[in-house]
Amino acid sequence: MRKRFIASLLLLLMAVAVQTLLPLVSGGLTIANPFLALLTVLALRGGKLSGLLWGAFLGALCDAYFLPYVGFHGTAFTLLGYLLGWIGSKVMLQGVIPLAFFGWASYIVDAGLVALLYLLLGLPLAAPFLVPVLLGSLATGLMAAGFELAARKLFPEERP
Amino acid sequence: MSRRSPIRRPEVLLVLLMAGYLVLLGWQVRRGTQSALSSLALGAFGPFLSIYDSANRLTREGLQDYFWQRDAAVKAERLEEDNRELQGRLEISQALEKEVLQLRELIKAPKPAGYQVFGARALTEFGVPFGRYLLVSCRSDLSFPDRTPVIGPQGAVGRVQTRIGPLYRILLVTDPSSAVGVMSDRSGVHGVAVGEGRSLSVRWVSNEADVKAGDLFVTSGEDGIFPPGIRMGTVTEVSDGPDYLKRITLSPASRLGDLMWVLLLRKSNA
Known part of the structure; x- marks a missing residue:
């Protein structure tokens, strides 16, 4: 349990580092969301409860990074963490390609939920919206695959 | 349960x-x-956000600054190149202006009667420290004998010493081996102007003669080379000598180091 916590913490630090250093690589890469990629990896491994707790925490962190209000990504990540945890408990995933797919899909769902909340609260959405979402989802999917590879190193007991 | x-x-x-x-x-x-x-x-999340913001700013503003500086450097280099070119053109223009002014002076300068004048391009002064010579270039179809007098816009320059193809070596009046018969324009005192390198000295003038600083000496024509009345120089120093002869120093009328065009004189009946 303790090892899992430390491994998760290391992954979190990695996500923060990636998020921080992304602008150094390219300003355009800031549309990617490493926290969501990390949530995908952790929630698929940990189950519903772990997923929604990680989702609530990472969502708040993501809001602090990107948005003036805390709660948009928090709500979306909580829901996504629960759903991913539920999926993780039902299916057996092999390889990193499914993670890339779940990362990509999570980004789309997250963007949709945040946009919905924006509209419900009467806030204006920035344009253009669709193209950055598509590009960001692809980059996040790739990141999720990368985090999965790192997680396999950090969670030795899960090795087949 | x-x-x-x-x-x-x-x-x-x-x-x-x-x-x-x-x-x-x-x-x-x-x-x-x-x-x-x-x-x-x-x-x-302040520390993380601060790092994030710094990285973001470093990337965007840093890159912008980098490109701006690079463009500015390129522009500066181009401007410097333009500046160099313009400076070169200015120098050429100044040289041309100087040459035009000299030519104008040369045309306006009084010509001695009974002589034909021919323009020649002054190339370079040489011979220092042993002598004072000037190399001039003239039309190749013309021929001037040795000892042909050469004058400039301001006065006497020298005489032809040797011909080398279209080029002539001129012995300047300031050369120590040059001697020209001169007379004071004011008092009519006669003497011989001998080159001293940068200046001239007038010899064979008695201590009783009337010579003052500032007097103008012109050629007397007694040497059989220069026609009379051509400016030779102005007296800068004058004193009585122990051998009953005055020590007179002339400043050459012609700016010998700054000549661009000269005139060669040929007698009309020659």
Whole structure:
């Protein structure tokens, strides 16, 4: 349990580092969301409860990074963490390609939920919206695959 | 059968967390961006956000600055090149202007009667420290014998010493081996102007002769080379000598180091 916590913490630090250093690589890469990629990896491994707790925490962190209000990504990540945890408990995933797919899909769902909340609260959405979402989802999917590879190193007991 | 606490059930927790987030969101949006929660989150994640912001700014502004500086350097280099070219053109223009002015002076200068004048391009002065010569270039179809007098816009320059193809070596009046018959324009005192390198000295003038500083000496024509009346120089120093002859120093009338065009004189009946 303790090892899992430390491994998760290391992954979190990695996500923060990636998020921080992304602008150094390219300003355009800031549309990617490493926290969501990390949530995908952790929630698929940990189950519903772990997923929604990680989702609530990472969502708040993501809001602090990107948005003036805390709660948009928090709500979306909580829901996504629960759903991913539920999926993780039902299916057996092999390889990193499914993670890339779940990362990509999570980004789309997250963007949709945040946009919905924006509209419900009467806030204006920035344009253009669709193209950055598509590009960001692809980059996040790739990141999720990368985090999965790192997680396999950090969670030795899960090795087949 | 032990009953599980509702709070430990993921679904209940999910609903509670989402409801909590939604309430918080509604509260924040109603209050505006400066909500306490937002400030709290910013405070908690401040260091990360600061690094993030720095990295972002470093990338965007740094790159912009880099490109701006590179463009500025290229522009500066181009401007410097233009400046060099313009400076070169200016120097050429100044040289041309100087040459035009000299030519104008040369045309306006009084010509001695009974002589034909021919222009020649002054190339270079040489011979220092042993002598004072000038190399001039003239039309190749013309031929001038040795000892042909050469004058400039301001006065006497020298005489032809040797011909080398289209070029002529001129022995300047300041050469120590040059001697020209001169006379004072004011008092008519006669003497011989001998080259001293940079200046001239007038010899064979008695201590009783009337010579003052500032007097103009012109050629007397007695040497059989220069026609009379051509400016030779102005007296800068004059004193009585122990051998009953005055020590007279002349400053050459011609600016010998700055000549661009000269005139060669040929007798009309020659």
